[in-house]
Amino acid sequence: MPDESPKKTFPAFSIKGLTKVYGEGPAAVHALRGVDLEIPAGELVVLLGPSGSGKSTLLNIIGGLDRGTKGAVFFQDQDMSAMTDRALTRYRRDYVGFVFQFYNLMPSLTAYENVALVTEIARSPMDPNDALGLVGLGNRADHFPSQLSGGEQQRVAIARAVAKKPTVLFCDEPTGALDSATGRSVLKVLKNINEELKTTVLIVTHAAATADMADRVIHFADGGIREVVENKTKRNPEDIQW
Numbered sequence: 001m002p003d004e005s006p007k008k009t010f011p012a013f014s015i016k017g018l019t020k021v022y023g024e025g026p027a028a029v030h031a032l033r034g035v036d037l038e039i040p041a042g043e044l045v046v047l048l049g050p051s052g053s054g055k056s057t058l059l060n061i062i063g064g065l066d067r068g069t070k071g072a073v074f075f076q077d078q079d080m081s082a083m084t085d086r087a088l089t090r091y092r093r094d095y096v097g098f099v100f101q102f103y104n105l106m107p108s109l110t111a112y113e114n115v116a117l118v119t120e121i122a123r124s125p126m127d128p129n130d131a132l133g134l135v136g137l138g139n140r141a142d143h144f145p146s147q148l149s150g151g152e153q154q155r156v157a158i159a160r161a162v163a164k165k166p167t168v169l170f171c172d173e174p175t176g177a178l179d180s181a182t183g184r185s186v187l188k189v190l191k192n193i194n195e196e197l198k199t200t201v202l203i204v205t206h207a208a209a210t211a212d213m214a215d216r217v218i219h220f221a222d223g224g225i226r227e228v229v230e231n232k233t234k235r236n237p238e239d240i241q242w
């Protein structure tokens with residue numbers, strides 16, 4: 001008999017008792033101290049907290065760049081702690097996009113070619129021109145990074161990250177190097193991607209006002225979660241001031 005029960009939908013991430021200790025003995029640094037967290041699929045989530053509170057450590061573990069010391073991390077229904085290094089590499093390649101503070105574009109390649117570097121090895125990518133169109137740079141495909149402003153370079157980096165159609169997009173200080181007006185245009189692009197492609201977006205930032213555009217805000221302190229706030233009303237990135 002065919003299974004007619006509705007398909008179960010999983011959160012993007014379920015994290016239970018996650019700890020991360022760097023180093024050993026008296027030099028040990030407890031970066032995460034038993035984090036429990038659920039990130040629903042399709043949300044735009046902002047992670048705030050003081051420097052050194054463990055935000056990047058968490059991002060690196062759920063992004064498949066590092067492993068926790070103890071505890072469990074599930075991506076959908078898959079236990080990431082049990083993945084082999086090969087499986088983690090596949091997870092990063094097939095499901096994850098990263099955007100960093102500094103855009104890490106290849107200076108000798110055009111915007112189009114920077115995006116194509118990723119689409120050439122992805123499973124079912126977008127056309128690089130479509131990805132550039134999505135970030136409002138369809139008319140700048142032939143320009144080199146040096147011919148683009150900081151905000152435009154960051155938008156190329158976002159196009160490169162989303163062109164492989166990732167399930168989750170991790171952004172570590174995406175507006176950290178930008179003035180506030182330019183930063184707002186980058187946040188607007190991230191919101192569009194979340195809404196149009198249904199990509200789960202996680203933004204780590206020191207710009208606390210960014211929280212106003214999120215579905216969910218996670219406040220981090222001293223290796224743990226201090227508070228999780230669900231926003232009943234959200235602001236448009238255009239209206240955010242910092």
Ligand SMILES: Nc1ncnc2c1ncn2[C@@H]1O[C@H](COP(=O)(O)OP(=O)(O)OP(=O)(O)O)[C@@H](O)[C@H]1O
Pocket residue numbers: 022023029030031049050051052053054055056057058
């Ligand atoms: N590779 C490492 N080896 C040793 N300690 C580390 C390493 N990476 C991070 N740490 C330490 O772990 C703690 C958490 O660092 P993490 O980078 O996750 O904080 P953060 O909240 O992202 O900070 P920031 O906002 O400054 O980027 C800090 O005390 C940091 O010094």
